[in-house]
Amino acid sequence: MTDVLERPHVEEPEHHGHDAHHGPSGLLKWLTTTDHKIIGLSYTVTSVLMLVIGGAFAELIRAQLASPNGTLVSFAQYNELFTMHGSVMIYLFAGPFAFGGLANIIVPIQIGAPDMAFPRLNALSYWLYLTGSITMLLGFFTAGGAANFGWVAYAPLSNSINTPGAGADLWIGGLLLTGFSAIFTGVNLVATIFYLRAPGMTMFRMPIFTWNMLVTAILILLAFPVLTAGLIMLYADRHFGTHIFSVAGGGVPVLWQHIFWFWGHPEVYILALPFFGMATEIFAVFSRKPVFGYKGMVFATISIAALSLGVWAHHMFTTGVVLLPFFSIMSLLIAVPTGIKIFNWIGTMWRGQVWFSSAMLMAIGFLVTFLIGGLTGIYLASPPLDFFTHDTYFVVAHFHSVVMALVFAGMGGLYYWGPKVTGYLLNERLGKIQFWFLFIGTQVFTLPMYLLGLRGMPRRMAVYPHDPQWKFLNDIASLGAVLIGISTIIFVVNLVVSWKKYPAGDNPWDAQTLEWFTTSPPPHHNFYRLPVIRSERPTWDHNHPEHHALAHGKADR
Amino acid sequence: MPSFGARAGDTTSSRSVFHLWQGFSIGAFIIGAIVLALLAWALVRYRRKGDAIPVQSQYHIPLELTYTILPILIVFGLFAATLVVENKEVANPATNVTINVNAFQWGWKFSYPGSNAVVVGQTTQDPVMVMPVDTNVHINLTSTDVVHGFYVKAFNFSRYALPGIVNQFTFRAVNTGTFFGQCTQLCGLYHSLMFFKVKVVSASDYATWLASFPSASAASAALNAQSGQSATYVPTKVTNSSGVK
Numbered sequence: 040m041t042d043v044l045e046r047p048h049v050e051e052p053e054h055h056g057h058d059a060h061h062g063p064s065g066l067l068k069w070l071t072t073t074d075h076k077i078i079g080l081s082y083t084v085t086s087v088l089m090l091v092i093g094g095a096f097a098e099l100i101r102a103q104l105a106s107p108n109g110t111l112v113s114f115a116q117y118n119e120l121f122t123m124h125g126s127v128m129i130y131l132f133a134g135p136f137a138f139g140g141l142a143n144i145i146v147p148i149q150i151g152a153p154d155m156a157f158p159r160l161n162a163l164s165y166w167l168y169l170t171g172s173i174t175m176l177l178g179f180f181t182a183g184g185a186a187n188f189g190w191v192a193y194a195p196l197s198n199s200i201n202t203p204g205a206g207a208d209l210w211i212g213g214l215l216l217t218g219f220s221a222i223f224t225g226v227n228l229v230a231t232i233f234y235l236r237a238p239g240m241t242m243f244r245m246p247i248f249t250w251n252m253l254v255t256a257i258l259i260l261l262a263f264p265v266l267t268a269g270l271i272m273l274y275a276d277r278h279f280g281t282h283i284f285s286v287a288g289g290g291v292p293v294l295w296q297h298i299f300w301f302w303g304h305p306e307v308y309i310l311a312l313p314f315f316g317m318a319t320e321i322f323a324v325f326s327r328k329p330v331f332g333y334k335g336m337v338f339a340t341i342s343i344a345a346l347s348l349g350v351w352a353h354h355m356f357t358t359g360v361v362l363l364p365f366f367s368i369m370s371l372l373i374a375v376p377t378g379i380k381i382f383n384w385i386g387t388m389w390r391g392q393v394w395f396s397s398a399m400l401m402a403i404g405f406l407v408t409f410l411i412g413g414l415t416g417i418y419l420a421s422p423p424l425d426f427f428t429h430d431t432y433f434v435v436a437h438f439h440s441v442v443m444a445l446v447f448a449g450m451g452g453l454y455y456w457g458p459k460v461t462g463y464l465l466n467e468r469l470g471k472i473q474f475w476f477l478f479i480g481t482q483v484f485t486l487p488m489y490l491l492g493l494r495g496m497p498r499r500m501a502v503y504p505h506d507p508q509w510k511f512l513n514d515i516a517s518l519g520a521v522l523i524g525i526s527t528i529i530f531v532v533n534l535v536v537s538w539k540k541y542p543a544g545d546n547p548w549d550a551q552t553l554e555w556f557t558t559s560p561p562p563h564h565n566f567y568r569l570p571v572i573r574s575e576r577p578t579w580d581h582n583h584p585e586h587h588a589l590a591h592g593k594a595d596r
Numbered sequence: 597m598p599s600f601g602a603r604a605g606d607t608t609s610s611r612s613v614f615h616l617w618q619g620f621s622i623g624a625f626i627i628g629a630i631v632l633a634l635l636a637w638a639l640v641r642y643r644r645k646g647d648a649i650p651v652q653s654q655y656h657i658p659l660e661l662t663y664t665i666l667p668i669l670i671v672f673g674l675f676a677a678t679l680v681v682e683n684k685e686v687a688n689p690a691t692n693v694t695i696n697v698n699a700f701q702w703g704w705k706f707s708y709p710g711s712n713a714v715v716v717g718q719t720t721q722d723p724v725m726v727m728p729v730d731t732n733v734h735i736n737l738t739s740t741d742v743v744h745g746f747y748v749k750a751f752n753f754s755r756y757a758l759p760g761i762v763n764q765f766t767f768r769a770v771n772t773g774t775f776f777g778q779c780t781q782l783c784g785l786y787h788s789l790m791f792f793k794v795k796v797v798s799a800s801d802y803a804t805w806l807a808s809f810p811s812a813s814a815a816s817a818a819l820n821a822q823s824g825q826s827a828t829y830v831p832t833k834v835t836n837s838s839g840v841k
Contacts, residue, residue: 114785152685166603189782195759196742286760293758330653358756361762362686367678371671381631382663391650410631414624421678423613423685424620427752430745430780495749497780501788585717588654
């Protein structure tokens with residue numbers, strides 16, 4: 040690459056009053072907007088609120104387990120608490136935060152687009168998500184309480200005989216609405232990424248975050264309609280007299296598990312891939328290097344997505360009806376592209392200039408926590424070890440390591456991209472304090488749960504009268520949960536303390552990708568001008584024209 | 597070899613599972629340690645020391661190939677070990693001891709085909725499944741209502757009890773003793789209290805125990821009472837579960 044810096048080619052027409060003429064302001068603007076940045080911000084705020092609500096449920100669960108015969112909540116309330124904790128965190132926080140929130144804001148800017156491809160559909164997605172979230176939570180205000188059959192709603196426990204009441208129906212309805220919201224966002228992301236890239240932004244010049252969002256969106260389109268269909272079947276069984284999942288009517292209960300996990304395992308990666316993308320961007324920027332093994336990274340993401348469609352039955356080994364070794368080897372193989380990513384992340388830092396900002400600390404916290412969650416996941420791909428640990432706290436600990444890793448990456452994303460969206464930085468000192476509470480809290484929270492699982496504590500137990508010796512490890516885990524709660528409070532305090540205090544400027548991190556070329560916050564249609572795009576990091580090329588990425592095989596000096 | 601938090605267990609296949617666990621754990625700890633060491637090195641050695649821009653290296657194909665191919669080999673090794681143990685564990689060798697296990701909300705019924713023995717108990721009554729040691733015991737597991745999980749920690753084993761499906765597997769206990777079991781799959785309100793016990797006894801004690809049950813007519817009369825208030829064998833409550841609603 041010999042080209043020297045050239046000034047931007049894309050001419051922006053005079054932009055006087057560009058922001059001003061866009062209609063209403065205040066509440067009406069928020070209600071009627073189709074601007075991807077405002078919608079994305081709404082998504083982010085709503086989903087972080089869900090994180091806090093789901094977290095509060097978790098603290099109650101931990102408080103109940105402080106005693107072997109805990110009486111803080113009744114059995115029925117306990118079932119509602121863990122059901123809604125899981126549902127809120129998975130359906131209403133993790134996914135919407137990633138693909139509705141950060142991706143919605145960042146992807147169009149990263150590829151130089153003025154907005155999403157279908158701005159009105161985008162607005163519809165948000166309103167469906169908000170309505171669905173409220174619908175699901177409204178279950179707490181019904182006579183029978185909220186849904187209480189676990190976030191997986193296994194049939195026939197979820198039928199109208201075993202779980203009568205409106206809470207379960209609201210759960211189904213809420214999930215249908217948020218499911219459609221996800222599908223529409225998926226459509227929007229795919230169309231945006233395929234059709235609205237700026238001149239020069241070829242597929243292999245897209246930042247890893249955008250790549251991951253493309254793959255995530257395709258997974259959404261493949262997986263979510265299956266869940267929607269399953270939910271409609273479940274609703275029909277509950278209310279319209281069908282017997283799809285009931286033995287008495289000739290149905291097959293296990294069919295629900297197939298449908299649910301055919302969505303549910305891709306869903307794991309629908310949740311994880313966006314956060315992998317966030318961490319990837321952060322590692323590169325705060326090591327002042329390009330993403331190591333960029334193309335390998337893209338192929339690893341695609342492999343994970345492809346494999347994830349063929350592993351759903353590893354959630355069902357203990358049903359005894361799917362013991363095919365196929366599901367075991369496919370599940371084990373996911374470790375390979377995941378491992379490639381981990382080594383690429385370390386390779387990105389290697390020989391870099393690692394800057395321990397809050398965002399970078401969060402990304403490192405992600406890597407360590409995800410490593411633990413990933414390694415313990417390998418055990419669960421082996422049916423004999425799954426028979427041994429299934430439905431115990433070992434599994435609970437495993438997926439909490441994974442999802443807490445996502446929380447780390449998400450927090451990193453907020454510290455990293457927040458200034459781009461708001462124009463203001465968060466307080467770095469508070470960010471670092473938050474990190475240490477979150478990091479220590481997460482490990483203190485998850486590691487005892489692995490041991491509890493190995494000692495035989497099943498999940499979803501309101502009491503454990505037979506094994507009061509489990510109290511000790513439970514108390515340690517609860518201490519971790521308290522530390523995580525404190526970290527969340529520190530984050531909220533940081534938001535308040537930093538409110539419009541530290542102006543960010545266009546590119547506070549010397550970041551590399553296109554979104555850092557425009558202003559913070561970006562103007563209505565994102566760019567007044569674009570740089571030349573000759574790699575996946577046009578802003579870096581523009582700022583450091585003499586430091587372009589080294590070609591294949593020239594990494595060694 | 598360290599146990600990595602697990603136990604060898606009290607059946608033949610639980611020991612194979614345990615060894616598989618150890619193998620996986622050794623691999624996990626070694627790989628985890630390597631990754632953490634590399635990460636720690638990168639963070640310490642390459643921490644920011646100034647504003648110099650580092651060499652912008654992006655690819656190293658031989659290295660990338662290495663950490664693609666090596667994990668594939670490791671994965672196939674793990675898979676091979678998994679297959680050996682799984683085939684052993686799910687084998688159903690011929691036997692003349694069969695126990696039908698029926699899970700219901702919220703208790704267990706253990707019946708012994710060919711004899712009058714039936715054991716029923718719910719929630720904290722902790723019904724006891726009696727089985728002989730050093731004998732292949734064939735289990736037929738099913739559920740009358742929702743999905744339950746039949747989990748015996750000491751056997752390193754669990755299996756769902758599914759309505760409409762009979763799951764079959766075989767235990768071969770190597771030690772006598774009483775082992776704790778419980779439902780692991782959420783099954784409704786009293787899921788937390790759906791306990792049972794497995795009592796492994798000598799073959800002669802097992803025969804004596806089987807013979808101690810009343811005639812077929814009395815047993816069948818009791819069968820329809822799944823409430824646990826029947827004349828069938830209901831063990832005394834061992835646990836103090838006061839305070840539990």
